[in-house]
Structure formats: C-alpha cells, structure tokens
Amino acid sequence: MQATKYDVVIIGAGTAGLYAALQFDERYKVLLVSKRELSLSNSALAQGGVAAVIDKSSDTYKSHIADTLIAGGYKNDLAALEVLVTEGPADVMRIKEMGVSFDLDSDGRLQMTLEGGHSRRRIVHHKDSTGAEIVKKLAIAVRQKGNVEIWENALAYSLQKDEQSGGFFTGILYKGERHRVFSGYTVLATGGIGRVFQYTTNSAIATGDGIAMAYQLGAQIKNLSLVQFHPTAFSGGSGRERFLISEAVRGEGAVLLNGSGNRFVERYDYRGELAPRDVVSRAILMESKAQGSEDFYLDISAQDADFVKNRFPMIYERCLEEGVDITKQSIPIFPCMHYLMGGINVDTKARTNLTGLYAVGECAHTGVHGSNRLASNSLLEALVFSRRAAQDIILNISMNGYINSCGEAPPEYEFGEKPIPSGLRTEIRQIVQSSYFITPDIKAAAQGIKRIEAIKELLRQPGYALTPDYVEARSFATVAYIILQEVLAQ
Ligand SMILES: Cc1cc2nc3c(=O)[nH]c(=O)nc-3n(C[C@H](O)[C@H](O)[C@H](O)COP(=O)(O)OP(=O)(O)OC[C@H]3O[C@@H](n4cnc5c(N)ncnc54)[C@H](O)[C@@H]3O)c2cc1C
Structure with missing residues (x-):
C-alpha cells in the first residue's frame, strides 16, 4: 500500500x-x-x-x-x-x-x-x-x-x-x-x-x-x-458518562452534604469544600464508609437564583433535564474518574x-x-x-531539512473478519474500577492482572476485523495492564 x-x-x-x-x-x-x-x-x-x-x-x-x-x-x-x-x-x-x-x-x-x-x-x-x-x-x-x-x-x-x-x-x-x-x-x-x-x-x-x-x-x-477522581460528578443518571458539576460551583459558595444533610468535609481537611480534588474525593469516600451510604449532595441553593442561572447556565439546564432545579434543590453527586x-x-x-x-x-x-x-x-x-x-x-x-523519502511501509497486524468476543471492554472496566477507585485494592489488582494478560494475548491472535471495537479493546487491555502493574508495584 x-x-x-x-x-x-x-x-x-x-x-x-x-x-x-x-x-x-x-x-x-x-x-x-x-x-x-x-x-x-x-x-x-x-x-x-x-x-x-x-x-x-x-x-x-x-x-x-x-x-x-x-x-x-x-x-x-x-x-x-x-x-x-x-x-x-x-x-x-x-x-x-x-x-x-x-x-x-x-x-x-x-x-x-x-x-x-x-x-x-x-x-x-x-x-x-x-x-x-x-x-x-x-x-x-x-x-x-x-x-x-x-x-x-x-x-x-x-x-x-x-x-x-x-x-x-x-x-x-x-x-x-x-x-x-x-x-x-x-x-x-x-x-x-x-x-x-x-x-x-x-x-x-x-x-x-x-x-x-x-x-x-x-x-x-x-x-x-x-488518576484524578473528581469529587462532584452528577450521580443521579444511569449512563457511564457522568456529568461534571464544576469545581467553580464550590468556588461560588456551594457546600457538600452527606446523606443526612450535614456538611462534613471540614472534619477531614481544614480547607473544607475548597480543598484540592483528591482530598475532597477521599473525604467523600471515608464519609461514605462511615455512613454506609453513597448518598452525597452539592448544594448551591443558598445563592441568588439569577446569579446561579447566569453563572452556570449549562449545569443549570443539564441538571434540570435530570429533574433537579439547582437553585432550589441539592444535586446528587459522587466521585468518579476524571483526569489522567x-x-x-x-x-x-x-x-x-x-x-x-x-x-x-x-x-x-x-x-x-x-x-x-x-x-x-x-x-x-x-x-x-x-x-x-x-x-x-x-x-x-x-x-x-524535511524528511521526504521513506522506506516500504512495514507489515501490520494481520486483520481478518472476526469480531472480538462481546463484553471484553466491560470486563476490563470492571477489573480496573474494582482494583483502583480513589484508593488501590491490591488484592483485586493481583487477581485482575492475570485476566488482563489473558485478554491481551487473545487480542494478539491474528484475524480480528479492523473496527473501533477491536482497536479500543486493545487499547483498554494495554492501559489496564500498565495501571495494574503500577498499582501492584506501589
Ligand atoms: C467534564 C470535564 C471537564 C473539564 N474541565 C476542565 C476545566 O475546566 N479546565 C481544564 O483545564 N481542564 C478541564 N478538563 C480537562 C481537560 O478538558 C482535558 O485534560 C484537556 O481538554 C485534554 O485535551 P487534549 O487535547 O489532550 O484531549 P481531548 O480534548 O480529549 O482530545 C483528544 C482527541 O484525540 C482524538 N483521538 C483519540 N484517539 C484517537 C485515535 N485512535 N485516532 C484518532 N483520533 C483520536 C479524539 O478524537 C480527540 O480529537 C475537564 C475534563 C472533563 C472530562
């Protein structure tokens, strides 16, 4: 070619x-x-x-x-x-x-x-x-x-x-x-x-x-x-992608509440709601374990409603679509993966x-x-x-100078017609999530890496069709493998 x-x-x-x-x-x-x-x-x-x-x-x-x-x-x-x-x-x-x-x-x-x-x-x-x-x-x-x-x-x-x-x-x-x-x-x-x-x-x-x-x-x-886990992702929906409630909402005075409606972050860090993300995420995780509940809320309803609507129009509209009027109600939140x-x-x-x-x-x-x-x-x-x-x-x-000339393109992986087995990406996600959510779980990582190695090997076999599913499953397996290796080396 x-x-x-x-x-x-x-x-x-x-x-x-x-x-x-x-x-x-x-x-x-x-x-x-x-x-x-x-x-x-x-x-x-x-x-x-x-x-x-x-x-x-x-x-x-x-x-x-x-x-x-x-x-x-x-x-x-x-x-x-x-x-x-x-x-x-x-x-x-x-x-x-x-x-x-x-x-x-x-x-x-x-x-x-x-x-x-x-x-x-x-x-x-x-x-x-x-x-x-x-x-x-x-x-x-x-x-x-x-x-x-x-x-x-x-x-x-x-x-x-x-x-x-x-x-x-x-x-x-x-x-x-x-x-x-x-x-x-x-x-x-x-x-x-x-x-x-x-x-x-x-x-x-x-x-x-x-x-x-x-x-x-x-x-x-x-x-x-x-990996940075963002403390305030909207947790009311059902999809994999969680809508972010920006840090700026806390910057403008929103407070975090546990399931009983009480503020709690200051018990874990003196900076309270404006502590860095990892600190707030860990505070939520610890409070969640202490309370035995994943119900957490962000509340900006004490601020002027027009200010909130004008300063955060997208968040306001998006939460409204999910049935939450942030000028009057608390927003259900929980941490999730946010940034590498x-x-x-x-x-x-x-x-x-x-x-x-x-x-x-x-x-x-x-x-x-x-x-x-x-x-x-x-x-x-x-x-x-x-x-x-x-x-x-x-x-x-x-x-x-420019690099204009090149050799023959080297041979690639041998693509065929086979689809990848269904559920591979879901399985990898579950392994990664259970091995590492805010804090690492060494036992889960040690078990998970064996399965990830097997999936990597499976995807190395020739004959899979070149599809986004195949390419992404291969990327997932490689990324998961490196993450779990690092978790285990800690
Ligand atoms: C909800 C949310 C809110 C955020 N808010 C902020 C914020 O307020 N301020 C801030 O500084 N950061 C914020 N971040 C982080 C910031 O947005 C990202 O770190 C940054 O935008 C990354 O930019 P990027 O160009 O590296 O990647 P991206 O913007 O993710 O772009 C990646 C590109 O790579 C392409 N691509 C990927 N794989 C392939 C492939 N195989 N072949 C071809 N193309 C490929 C994609 O199509 C895309 O075009 C936020 C992130 C999220 C998720």
Whole structure:
C-alpha cells in the first residue's frame, strides 16, 4: 500500500491537537486526525476554564506555582511547571486573539473565577462551557489554514517507525478504508483514559489509544495510575458518562452534604469544600464508609437564583433535564474518574524518548501536575506544550531539512473478519474500577492482572476485523495492564 506523505501527522484534535496544528504555516504539510467529529473530546467538555496569571497586579507566578505544588503533593516537575506558569498567559491571550471569547467584567477586563486549591481568582472562562468555546474557535482557525488537512471520524489504529528515514507510518481507518500515511514527525494528542473506568466524566473518545500505540512502539509511559477522581460528578443518571458539576460551583459558595444533610468535609481537611480534588474525593469516600451510604449532595441553593442561572447556565439546564432545579434543590453527586496525570513521558519540548515522536495534552506526562492536578491547569498544559512541540519540530526541520523519502511501509497486524468476543471492554472496566477507585485494592489488582494478560494475548491472535471495537479493546487491555502493574508495584 502506497503511503501518502506529510511533514507532520497530529493524532487527536482536542485543544492540544488543534493548537499544535495552528503553529505550522504553509511551508509544512500537516494532517490532523480526529477519531470522531471535532466537537467530541474532553476539551469540549471542559467547564471551569483556564488557569493563568493574567493580571500581575493581583497575582504572581510564584503563587500559581505554589498552589500547583501544594495540590500536586510536591511531586511536580518544577522545570516543566515553571514553563507552564510563565509561558501560559501568553498562550491564553493568543487564543483570545484567535477569537476565543472569555467572559469580561463590567470594566471590560477578563473575569477571573476561583476554583479549589487556587489561592487567587485566576481562572478565565466562557460561562461554564469554556472548552466547547475553545474547540469551536480553534477549529474555525484550523479550517482556514490551507496547509492542514483534517480527517474527522478517522481512527488511528497503528503507529510504526520507519527505520530508514526516522519517520513514522500511521495506520488510519477512514471512510471505511485502511490508509497508511507517512510523516517525518508525529504528535500524539489523543487525550485521556477515562473510558477504561466504569464511571467517568470523560467523553467517549478517552480510550487511551495514543498511549497504547506509543507503548507498543517502545515509548516510555509514566505514572499511568496517577488518576484524578473528581469529587462532584452528577450521580443521579444511569449512563457511564457522568456529568461534571464544576469545581467553580464550590468556588461560588456551594457546600457538600452527606446523606443526612450535614456538611462534613471540614472534619477531614481544614480547607473544607475548597480543598484540592483528591482530598475532597477521599473525604467523600471515608464519609461514605462511615455512613454506609453513597448518598452525597452539592448544594448551591443558598445563592441568588439569577446569579446561579447566569453563572452556570449549562449545569443549570443539564441538571434540570435530570429533574433537579439547582437553585432550589441539592444535586446528587459522587466521585468518579476524571483526569489522567500520567501518560507518555515527555520533556519540556514534549519530546518522547523516541526521536520524532511527541506527545501533548492529557495523553502526555509532562510532570507539571505532580500527584494531583490543580483545577484548570490542564487546558493550559495542552496549550503550552503543544505549541512547544510544534516549535521544536519547526526548529528541527529548519536545521535538518524535511524528511521526504521513506522506506516500504512495514507489515501490520494481520486483520481478518472476526469480531472480538462481546463484553471484553466491560470486563476490563470492571477489573480496573474494582482494583483502583480513589484508593488501590491490591488484592483485586493481583487477581485482575492475570485476566488482563489473558485478554491481551487473545487480542494478539491474528484475524480480528479492523473496527473501533477491536482497536479500543486493545487499547483498554494495554492501559489496564500498565495501571495494574503500577498499582501492584506501589
Ligand atoms: C467534564 C470535564 C471537564 C473539564 N474541565 C476542565 C476545566 O475546566 N479546565 C481544564 O483545564 N481542564 C478541564 N478538563 C480537562 C481537560 O478538558 C482535558 O485534560 C484537556 O481538554 C485534554 O485535551 P487534549 O487535547 O489532550 O484531549 P481531548 O480534548 O480529549 O482530545 C483528544 C482527541 O484525540 C482524538 N483521538 C483519540 N484517539 C484517537 C485515535 N485512535 N485516532 C484518532 N483520533 C483520536 C479524539 O478524537 C480527540 O480529537 C475537564 C475534563 C472533563 C472530562
């Protein structure tokens, strides 16, 4: 099969992939691939906003760094964190110039909100649907670029190194056909792994495909079990995807109640409702064990109803659809998987250990978050490090020239017609959830990993049909395997 050639292939078109694509001018031929339509990603679900030190008269880099270190348990990579905090504000202003509309105060200045773990109001936002606004405006900007080809509903299923040129072959299922594309440089921007857990706030695309492909290729994966469980996901519905009740709701005065209607978080941490997420999630888990109940509520009904409706229109409408009027009633909540701190290990230029392969956004481990992400730092991370990846690629090309020629595309896994056995993904989710929900369960992990190894082996057999089910089951098995290995090594 003849491979089409690009200078750069970017796999994933959330904030990280879109912003990376925007850095390349017409000298570079770029392919941007999105597994589903551009509007479906974790980025598009982001509510709270982007944390950045915009107003230096009321905030400092030092304070943002200190807050991030406290939330991250001082396990953060300080060099990467300094890059994030000091370069981030310029990226926020750049996307504003590109058309992203952030809310303004009555003086026409960017309105800042507060979220758990931040000591200052430094979160810029677009109502409570910041991510959707960013994706929409960045996608418009990318579509205007003549040098970036966008393939939507295109599933990247394999990544192979071309030893002859140093470039990569990516296998992509697009419009019902298999394509092999060649690129001198490849940027993985495939997002998180939420769907590998039973309940998650993550979108359907968060299946860890990029992490699994990088792992198969020999890229270093770090801290995949560093997962953030969000304390306040809507628990009233029945689906796997749990609607997030943003941290900003607590920032604006909402309180957490146990099943008896009493506040309890301060008994576990002096910071109460505004403690970092891992602390609040653990407090709920401990209170749940103490009370023998999973009934928990978030209550903002003491605030002015018009303020609540105007500040959180999406949350208000979404809860109303579920039969809860948040201006009058408490919202049923419980923690669930929300964010991946670990991932494909990269340096401050988003380079993996494999020359020419970059990883950005949630699939990457830059080390900025330490052991727990501070709210609203991840969109910032996606912006800063995707720009840096692109800059490094541009510098490399200017120094070493384009990689145009490539060898024969190497053989791939032998696809056939067989569907995968039904229920594999559900089984993997159950194993992961029972082995690791807020705190690890070593016994369950030790049992679970044997079954995961068997599933991995099963999926290695030739003859399965190339379908999203097959690709995602393979990713699930790889991701689950790495997580359980880490849990057992703790
Ligand atoms: C409900 C929710 C609320 C959040 N709120 C905030 C917030 O307020 N502030 C904040 O900073 N962060 C927030 N986050 C986290 C933040 O949204 C994400 O970490 C960030 O958007 C990740 O961006 P990304 O570009 O790395 O990945 P994503 O936006 O998830 O994009 C991943 C892309 O990869 C593509 N992809 C995946 N696999 C393949 C494949 N095999 N082939 C082709 N394409 C593929 C997908 O189609 C998608 O385009 C929130 C997350 C959630 C779930």
